[in-house]
Amino acid sequence: MITLRKPRIVILGAGYGGLMATTRLQKMIGVNEADIVLVNKHDYHYETTWLHEASAGTMHHDRVRYDIRDVIDRSKVNFIQDSVVEIKTEEKVVVLENSQIDFDYLVVALGGEPETFGIKGLKEFAFSIVNVNAARQIREHIEYQFANYNNEEEKRDERLTIVVGGAGFTGIEFLGELTNRIPELCHEYDLDFHKVRLVCVEAAPMVLPGFDPELVNYAVSQLERKGVEFMLGTAIKECTPEGILVAKGEEEVKEIKAGTVVWAAGVRGNSVIEKSGIEAMRGRVKVQPDLRAPGHDNIFIIGDSSLVINEEINRPYPPTAQIAMQQGEVCARNITAIIRNKTELESFKPDIKGTVCSLGEDDAIGVVYGKKVFGAKASFMKKMVDNRALLMIGGPSLVLKKGKFNIL
Amino acid sequence: MITLRKPRIVILGAGYGGLMATTRLQKMIGVNEADIVLVNKHDYHYETTWLHEASAGTMHHDRVRYDIRDVIDRSKVNFIQDSVVEIKTEEKVVVLENSQIDFDYLVVALGGEPETFGIKGLKEFAFSIVNVNAARQIREHIEYQFANYNNEEEKRDERLTIVVGGAGFTGIEFLGELTNRIPELCHEYDLDFHKVRLVCVEAAPMVLPGFDPELVNYAVSQLERKGVEFMLGTAIKECTPEGILVAKGEEEVKEIKAGTVVWAAGVRGNSVIEKSGIEAMRGRVKVQPDLRAPGHDNIFIIGDSSLVINEEINRPYPPTAQIAMQQGEVCARNITAIIRNKTELESFKPDIKGTVCSLGEDDAIGVVYGKKVFGAKASFMKKMVDNRALLMIGGPSLVLKKGKFNIL
Known part of the structure; x- marks a missing residue:
């Protein structure tokens, strides 16, 4: 034999x-x-596209991950951690x-x-939304800044400043979640909402490059209305323990003091x-x-x-x-x-069904099957996109366990 | 007129x-x-005797405080914040x-x-359980240490070490809450429970001076069983950003590296x-x-x-x-x-009804109306003591709103 x-x-x-x-x-x-x-x-899979929520603290990180052994057939697949x-x-x-x-x-x-493009200090002093460990660290770092504020003799307003580097998909979605989270944090620590600054610094002259301009305008005005400051065409020159140094075109380098810097500009x-x-x-x-x-x-x-x-x-x-x-x-x-x-092997050809960018709770922008959507409808579509990923990997039982049903 | x-x-x-x-x-x-x-x-009263729970994170700080204007008669009392x-x-x-x-x-x-007795560094680097702001800062500081642990290339076990200075009432009650909180934190941040150290340093040769020795023995063995290390007859010589320096009697000064030091030894x-x-x-x-x-x-x-x-x-x-x-x-x-x-004015004479020291959830020791109590019974008495304070200041409605009813 x-x-x-x-x-x-x-x-x-x-x-x-x-x-x-x-x-x-x-x-x-x-x-x-x-x-x-x-x-x-790790012994778990995490939804990378949901990590901005865990990082902002609007969703618990356990909802963002599930045990790998729940979706693999262990009689056929040998899992090594x-x-x-x-x-x-x-x-x-x-x-x-x-x-x-x-x-x-x-x-x-x-x-x-x-990808930090060699910008000095980013690796050492900025956070990146890369995995579950980093997401809960960012959540706790922001919360710790807010918790410290009232305990200091001399109040340091920069503790309440959060800089997001990059106005791409991750940066914008993270900012959207932060606009929901900040009022909760202010309530939790008895802080004045107006002392908090959310600053988005982007080297490109626009937000969400490649997206439809009408949708981009909607996104920017919605986030600005909720307090986000955009600094476009502005490059981060350096990240320090105190914040960042930025320059707009040929203008002089300026410092933005910030207790939290999150780098979301490159992969x-x-x-x-x-x-x-x-x-x-x-x-x-x-x-x-x-x-x-x-x-x-x-x-x-x-x-x-x-x-x-x-x-x-x-x-x-x-x-x-x-x-x-x-x-x-x-x-x-x-x-x-x-x-x-x-x-004969199959050639890969992407089938882009749509792209939806969340702007926080119940708001989003996107293009789905070639149609522009925004507001509550886009937010609904976003949740369906998220549920679809669960369905395709883990079937209906995973959707029931981990799906997003907080729909209007 | x-x-x-x-x-x-x-x-x-x-x-x-x-x-x-x-x-x-x-x-x-x-x-x-x-x-x-x-x-x-502040515009709120807080239960100083419950602050160890808010500091450990086993009770939310909003449960520990209530609005002063809820218990004063505003037609008779003018409140100035x-x-x-x-x-x-x-x-x-x-x-x-x-x-x-x-x-x-x-x-x-x-x-x-x-009271820090002039011990170097305590004011700068140790926390004290003094008010709501400090309590939520301690809670978040500990949580931040745990959240950071897994994100560092080289794991620093001292992040998971908590030193409590003082084995008096506050120190012991805080340790009791921590023994309940630590397993939750380990679960939250995927940490090995055995890497966590809870160290209680006390200059006196015993725990809870003035308490009945039988009850003290019970308290020590219960806390030790849950992982607390007691260093008695040991003085804190200095507190540093890295931890504390201690000495037992004439022995050499020793360093205990700790991410969190809480000073609970003097008022x-x-x-x-x-x-x-x-x-x-x-x-x-x-x-x-x-x-x-x-x-x-x-x-x-x-x-x-x-x-x-x-x-x-x-x-x-x-x-x-x-x-x-x-x-x-x-x-x-x-x-x-x-x-x-x-x-003729009245002379003050304390009427000590009893003293109960909590050892965490459902455990305590105490002397009530001259009788020794411990375990679940003492824990019940402790909650009744806490509810009594609410009753005396704010009446039954305050007890209903803020009282402790998680009794066996």
């Missing part, structure tokens, strides 16, 4: 892309066809912090990292990619149409570390959950095809 | 003593007999931060202050007393039997800034809410008597 060694598929990362690939593979692949191994740093150190592409080995693992097929879905690919010698630009790999890394026929790269060009405008698609999940599905089908010795 | 000027009674402080004096005076004194003015820094700077005893004037006020009769019920009288030239020892005035300050026939001093000797053991009574409230009642009766031109 000859025992044929089954091929081993290893998926790195249980974010939107990795978890989607895993749940699709466990359905498509028979137990005798291949071994499936999922590696993730560990951090990835390096991929040895030639040896087909992934080095983890506590062990290493061989692979035949690899799905790299490790997610992005904040790059994962540094493991570069450490492993895979060709990339800022950690993002320009993948082949079938999602494989050029020169690596057994390595698929999906999610924030992959780069796919939008031919219509000849620019890369932004890294989003929507694209990561669609890539997860295509990648699962392609791996199944390879294992079954099919020669 | 001659308008006689009504005498003015001014009460400084709306703690247990001041608020009891006010509510009794407003019942006893007719509108035509005298004007009553109450001065307090301001801070007391100085009492000019000769001129019969109280200088406030924003104004000044004349008085004919004064009740000084300003409460105590932490002194109010510094306004000394600033006003009233004779005092550590801010406490050895009052006459009728509660008047020696040499000041129109100034009554009650609560933590008064000093009454327990003749049985020839030592001062400890500053407690029970004594402050009883003093408030006697002082109100004596002022009424003076205004009505009675010559």
Whole structure:
């Protein structure tokens, strides 16, 4: 009797892309066809697109995450909780912090990292909304600033100033949540609402680049009405323990004192990619149409570390959950095809159903199936988008457990 | 027609003593007999004896306070929200931060202050459980330490160390609450419970001096079982931003690294007393039997800034809410008597009904009407003691609103 060694598929990362690939593979692949191994740093998946809520403190972080073992089929998928150190592409080995693992097929879905563009002090003194640990740290940091205010002989108003670097998707959504959270914090600590400053600093001359101007105007006026100050065309030159230094064009450098600085202006690919010698630009790999890394026929790269060009405008698609999940599905089908010795692989083509940007409770802007929406309707659509991600990965039971039903 | 000027009674402080004096005076004194003015820094009264719960985070600080205007009769009492700077005893004037006020009769019920005995760094780097602002700051400081832990490349276990200086009433009750709070915090921030240290440092050789030894043993073993480390006969030599330096007897000085240090070892009288030239020892005035300050026939001093000797053991009574409230009642009766031109004033004699020290949820030790109690029964008695204070100051409606009913 000859025992044929089954091929081993290893998926790195249980974010939107990795978890989607895993749940699709466990359905498509028979137990005798291949071994499936999922590696993730934590034993939970978190909704990256909800982290701004946990960071502002408007949603508890436990609502933002769920146990990975609740959505994987443990008879088919072997889950390893560990951090990835390096991929040895030639040896087909992934080095983890506590062990290493061989692979035949690899799905790299490790997610992005904040890009600080070499701005001095950002890494040391600014927060980034990157994971559950960071989100609850930001929430507690802001709350601690507010809790300290009334205890000091000399009141330091900058404790109540929050600077958000970047007016992209994350920055705007975080500001929207903060406008809901600040009145609660003022009530909690007996503080004057008018002493709080929410400042958004953006180097580009506009908010939410690429979005429809009418919707952008709506977003800006809604947030300004709730107290957000926008400083557009203004670059952060440095971050210090006291706040930030900014400059508008050629104007003189100015200091904004702030107890909290959150950097939400840039995402790059994962540094493991570069450490492993895979060709990339800022950690993002320009993948082949079938999602494989050029020169690596057994390595698929999906999610924030992959780069796919939008031919219509000849620019890369932004890294989003929507694209990561669609890539997860295509990648699962392609791996199944390879294992079954099919020669033709599917090409990935994003199907952008819509983009909705939240502006806090019951307000949002967006384009859904080509139609502009804003206000309560957009907010409803946003919640449906969030629920859809749960449905696709974990089915109806996960939607019931973790879904957003606080709809009008 | 001659308008006689009504005498003015001014009460400084709306703690247990001041608020009891006010509510009794407003019942006893007719509108035509005298004007009553109450001065307090905040527009709320807080339960000083519950602050350890708000500080640990086991009870929200809003449950620990109530609006002063809910318990005073505004047709009879004029409430001024301001801070007391100085009492000019000769001129019969109280200088406030924003104004000044004349008085004919004064009740000084300003409460105590932490006594740091000149230990270096305690004022700067240790917290004290002194008021609502401080309590929520301590709660948030501890939570912030726990929230930061997992975000640091190199884990600093001292972030999870809490040092309590002093094994008196406040220190022990605070430790009891912390033993309930720590498991919640570990769950909230995904931390290993065994990395947390609760250290109680006490210069005296025993816990809860003056308490029955059998009850003390029970308290120590219960707290030790829940993870508290006691360092008795050990003096805090210095507090630093990193923790504390301690020495046991003649032994070498040792460092305990700690993210949080709470000083709960000493109470002194109010510094306004000394600033006003009233004779005092550590801010406490050895009052006459009728509660008047020696040499000041129109100034009554009650609560933590008064000093009454327990003749049985020839030592001062400890500053407690029970004594402050009883003093408030006697002082109100004596002022009424003076205004009505009675010559005989009542002498204050504490009636110690009992003392119960909480050890966290559903556990306590105490002596009530001369009987030792511990465990759930003592915990029940403690809640009844707390409810009694509400009843005496604000009547049944305040008990219903703010009372403790989480009884077995």
